[in-house]
Amino acid sequence: MRYIGVDLHKTNFVVCFLNEDETLQLESFPLSKAGISRFTSELRKEDAVAIEVTQNIYYFYDRIKEFVARVVLVDTYRFAIIASSKKKTDKADALALARFLKLDHLPQVPVPSERVRQLRNLLQARETLVGLRTKLKNLGHAALTRARDRAFAFGFRVRCCPRAAADTRRLVGGRQSYSRIGTATDCRTR
Numbered sequence: 308m309r310y311i312g313v314d315l316h317k318t319n320f321v322v323c324f325l326n327e328d329e330t331l332q333l334e335s336f337p338l339s340k341a342g343i344s345r346f347t348s349e350l351r352k353e354d355a356v357a358i359e360v361t362q363n364i365y366y367f368y369d370r371i372k373e374f375v376a377r378v379v380l381v382d383t384y385r386f387a388i389i390a391s392s393k394k395k396t397d398k399a400d401a402l403a404l405a406r407f408l409k410l411d412h413l414p415q416v417p418v419p420s421e422r423v424r425q426l427r428n429l430l431q432a433r434e435t436l437v438g439l440r441t442k443l444k445n446l447g448h449a450a451l452t453r454a455r456d457r458a459f460a461f462g463f464r465v466r467c468c469p470r471a472a473a474d475t476r477r478l479v480g481g482r483q484s485y486s487r488i489g490t491a492t493d494c495r496t497r
Contacts, residue, residue, distance in 0.1 A: 309351065311375075312404030313358040314397045315367055322346065323401035325409060333398050338363070343370050350374040357408040359383050359400070360416050365424055378418075385414035 312323040317338065324332040336342040347370070350356075355377040358364060364380060372378050381404060392399060407413050419427070 308376075309354045310405045310409040311350075311354055311356045312401040312406070312408060313356060313367075314400040314404070315358055315361050315364065316397075317363065320346075320367070321397040321401045323398070323405040324349075325402070325405035331402065331405070333401065335397075338367070343367070347371055347374045352376060355379065355408055357381050357404040357413055359386075359404065368418065379408060379413055380416040380418060382414040382416045 308327060310325045312325070314321040315338070319335055319337050319342070321333065321335050324334070336346045350371065352375065354375040356371060356375050357379045358367065358381065360380050360383060368378060368380065386407075392403065404413070
């Protein structure tokens with residue numbers, strides 16, 4: 308049986324193959340279909356793999372789980388050996404994962420079902436969109452405030468007709484299309 312530590316990144320991953328007799332082999336693979344297939348061709352059914360949890364963990368997990376006996380997803384926040392090590396390299400991290408996997412002393416993260424993962428992705432996308440909407444509203448409010456302040460600085464009093472003001476409020480509130488915004492002729496200066 309071999310114990311395999313994987314340090315996963317956005318574009319590549321570093322692997323440490325640790326044998327029962329403590330001999331090891333370090334390799335780096337690109338995080339692509341070709342790189343993953345090259346990696347899986349080196350795996351055996353009795354191997355155990357430990358992987359740091361990152362953004363793309365489930366993509367990687369789904370591609371290797373059928374080639375090995377056990378896949379352990381490691382909680383990097385609770386695995387303080389990697390976080391606090393003096394020698395912080397990808398190879399050292401992969402080696403630490405393999406050694407602690409052999410000792411069975413890794414803080415594991417449970418693997419959620421495919422449905423739960425899809426729901427998490429959906430909720431994360433919604434949260435991102437809501438945050439973006441809030442940023443855009445704040446930018447709109449700031450632009451309107453700056454324009455009003457500049458007009459006052461030059462001695463103009465800007466008075467918008469009720470229809471234009473209501474349409475602008477609706478636009479900033481996110482409920483109105485651009486076609487209903489009052490035009491420049493709707494506002495008068497005194």
